[in-house]
Amino acid sequence: MSRRRWLAAGAGLILGLAAFTSAKAADDTIKIGVLHSLSGTMAISETTLKDTILFLIDEQNKKGGVLGKKLEAVVVDPASNWPLFAEKARELITKDKVAVVFGCWTSVSRKSVLPVFKELNNILFYPVQYEGEESERNVFYTGAAPNQQAIPAVDYLMKDEKVKRWVLAGTDYVYPRTTNKILEAYLKSKGVKQDDIMINYTPFGHSDWQTIVADIKKFGSAGKKTAVVSTINGDANVPFYKELGNQGIKATDIPVVAFSVGEEELAGIDTKPLIGHLAAWNYFESIKTPGNEKFIKEWQAYTKNPKRTTNDPMEAHYIGFNMWVKAVEKVKSTDPDKVIDALPGIEAPNLTGGVSKMLPNHHITKPVFIGEIKGNGQFDVVWKTPGLVAGDAWSKELEGSRDLIGDWVGKKCGNYNTKLNKCGGQGS
Amino acid sequence: MLTRFCRKIRALPFAALLIFASVLPVMAGPFEDAVAKFANDEFTDTDEAIATITTSGNPRAYAIVSALQDGRLSADPDTKKVYITQSDGKNSDASTGAPVASIPDSAAPVRLNNRLRRTVEAALGALTLQSPDPAKRIQAAQSVFKAHDEAMLPAVDSALQKETNKSAKLAFSEARAAILLFKEDATDAEKLEAIGTIKARGDQEALALLVGLSGEQPPAIARAAANATASIQSNLAMWSAVQNAWYGMSLGSVLLLAAIGLAITFGVMGVINMAHGEMVMIGAYVTFVVQETIRTSYPGLFDYSLLIAVPLAFIVAGAIGIVIERSIIRFLYGRPLETLLATWGLSLVLQQAVRTIFGPNNREVGNPSWMSGAFEIGQITITYNRLWILCFTLAVFALLLAMLRYTSLGLEMRAVTQNRRMAASMGIATSRVDALTFGLGSGIAGIAGVALSQIDNVSPNLGQSYIIDSFMVVVFGGVGNLWGTLVGAFTLGIANKFMEPVAGAVLGKIAILVLIIFFIQKRPRGLFALKGRAVEA
Secondary structure (H helix, E strand, O other): OOHHHHHHHHHHHHHHHHHHHHHHHHHHHEEEEEEOOOOOOOHHHHHHHHHHHHHHHHHHOOOOOOOOOEEEEEEEOOOHHHHHHOOOOOOHHHHHOOOEEEEEEOOOHHHHHHHHHHOOOEEEEEEEOOOOOOOOOEEEEEEOOOHOOHHHHHHHHHOOOOOEEEEEEOOOHHHHHHHHHHHHHHHHHHOOOHHEHHHHHHHOOOOOEEEHHHHHHHHOOOOOEEEEEEEOOOHHHHHHHHHHHHHOOOOOOOOEEEEOOOOOHHOOOHHHHOOEEEEOOOOOOOOOOOOHHHHHHHHHHHHHHOOOOOOOOHHHHHHHHHHHHHHHHHOOOOOOHHHHHHOOOOOOOOOOEEEEEEEEEEEEEEEEEEEEOOOOOOOEEEOOOOOEEEOOOOOOOOOOOOOOEEEEEOOOEEEEEOOOOOOOOOOO | OOHHHHHHHOOOOOOHHHHHHHHHHOOHHHHHHHHHHOOOOOOOHHHHHHHHHHHOOOOHHHHHHHHOOOOEEEOOOOOOEEEEEEOOOOOEHHHHHHHEOOOOOOEEEEEOOOOHHHHHHHHHHOOOOOOOOHHHHHHHHHHHHHHOHHHHHHHHHHHHOOOHHHHHHHHHHHHHHHHHHOOOOOOHHHHHHHHHHHHHOHHHHHHHHHHHOOOOOOOOHHHHHHHHHHHHHHHHHHHHHHHHHHHHHHHEEEEHHHHHHHHHHHHHHOOOOOOOOHHHHHHHHHHHHHHHHHHHOOOOHHHHHHHHHHHHHHHHHHHHHHHHHHHHHHHOOHHHHHHHHHHHHHHHHHHHHHHHHOOOOOOOOOOOHOOEEEEOOOOEEHHHHHHHHHHHHHHHHHHHHHHHHHOOHHHHHHHHEEEEEEEEEEEEHHHHOOOOOOOHEEEHHHHHHHHHHOOOOOOOOOOOHHHHHHHHHHHHOOOOOOOHHHHHHHHHHHHHHHHHHHHHHHHHHHHHHHHHHHHHOOOOOOOOOOOHHHHHH
């Protein structure tokens, strides 16, 4: 047999096998797409979320799956490459015929896959805190909107720490810029003067923080209590906190409240000099509830790592996954249209002792916690909202978005203008 | 910064209390009740407990409050008993000081938040004004200076009179001035003198105090305060230029360290090595592995971990470099585009390999004690880790220069660079020299990784952030010239740091790139171009 014929035969065999296995799988399992970067810059954060979904699927299958079928994960690697996210999403939906996708971290990756989900009519669960100003029919936002993280954190600093001067420091991309725009408008509405707000942006992966930390120190010595609100993302946080520690800025002088620093990020730093700096999240690993303790125990058993941490986006996936399961069981179908219509109103317990609810704007209700960094890399909750906060798709602080609401139940519209009483406006 | 604690004790005759403190052992009653409050795990109760304990005059007060600050105070919510873990690991009962064999499992450390931490700091300041240790007295004076609470004036006065240590005396007089400045019924003369003392201090905290002096002030005092503010500000502006220069040097040293290996492989050999950053990353991971081994097996050696990591990182990264040269790069000499693509692919392979072995998360690399913290010269803060990195970089540079100048390998390397064919005819094994040169460049990148692990995060992406900057430095400084790399790195570093406060970090970086483009247009061979026939070969 010639070499070419060998090759052809081999290829045929492989194709046949592939077709056979996928045909067999399609019959008795429900496929779930996992669209998280496993390589590249974002792998640091997203790999854990992939493991989380695999863990949740495993747990659900132990309980007998959904609608009598086992769940099967289809994992793809979009490699922190935004256009590749769209390609991989298309592959998941058309080739693998997944019923739902859990994925994305950065806003730009979400924006990149949006047209695909709209065109092919599938469901995306997005688990990360983001800048808001969006409500799409095919997307369910289980992370925090700005009013579920940024605004309560600022309120806490104003009320409890009597902060009068504000440094808004962020990485230069859409989430920090929009969040800071919202915060600036909010602070001004509370009577903070322009002179008392300093806004600073740095590139991704910024590692030389000497000048900026010195500037913050200078800004903070104007005789008024100063705090830093940090939307600095990912890798840049470690050198930032190291520089703060080295230049001797203590939390008692100038506290830093961060929106992107969780248990995972702190794993790379010695937290002793950072004791007292703050983070605002909807979940902390250190929160003691029976549900959380069980989750942590099972997660550590599943990953076979007794030191593995949990974090806020993981909890968001936990809530989102359970909501999807409940919705599917309610309509007895995985058809995206039926599930999308069934999801608003579905309730699922969160890990901090409450019950989160999917809202008509495809955001969920969550409690907000302020935690202080402890010496062991965990957080100590010092404040929390009295109840659950409903996520606003459109910020009430910004001109132009103030009058918009997302309502996929009554109005069937993601950006309904309540002043003009018609669908359409910003972001359509 | 007035804390609730300060407001509470304002009415109390503080000096008297401090004198009584050493004489009167208070029996039962409010003190014990206050200590028990720690067990409630409520911030408001803890706050009240601190206030009561500090003003109680009980000799245990200092031990309790300082244990609270260090997180050594634990309380049992069931029995309401409170315990102190001493620094030597022994336990004692907080209110009596009696030794306790062990702390029950139900006891948890007493929690603090930032507001309470400030209260604790102020309380400790009050309790240590008369401490026998001058460093502690200075610290106490500083916290009084910050809080400038009127109620502390008699205590500060009596401490000032007894003080013999010169710097402690200065600290106390500054603290006294801060109090007088904000005291409603202080005379104008007192206030003017206070402004003078604070002006002499001249740092940002002094400025904060003077700026914070608002409300109705007599014209003479308002004028003096404004003058002092202006003079401190102009003084600080001068220091900020010095500070920018220092930051620039420090950034320059980091750039130099990352680029110096590249200056050899790219500058001397002409190989565009996109995997250079990954050699830096490997060096950082070697440091991590060394520290991890030391942590688990020889914790006493932790301060020497970097000294052990440096030669190891050189060997590991150098060996990997030689393997890469022998297996990939030597087939691609003279084909820059293919080299670029191959090494780029290689860099992705190395990144993913590290990600698979060590996981995608940041790894913790600790600073040895001699690299933590900062010291002050005038009004600028110099952090030890940056200072050491600067020294280290210059040492590496000097060693490399000496190696090229005085060793036979250095001689051979220079010969091969200048004229490969002639060197080969003279009996130099050029391919062996190529491999060793590449190994040397990679090894130095590995050393850079050890240093960078101290200021950046150790993750698989570490190298990526340095590769562009490194090429920029080498091209700007002039290809094939180590001195050019040195001058290039420091020029870019300092220019960047003077640009940053004006234009911001993002725009500053763009501006530097634009300037380099113009510069390269004008001088395509960089700052220090090699002259002679060698260049054309």
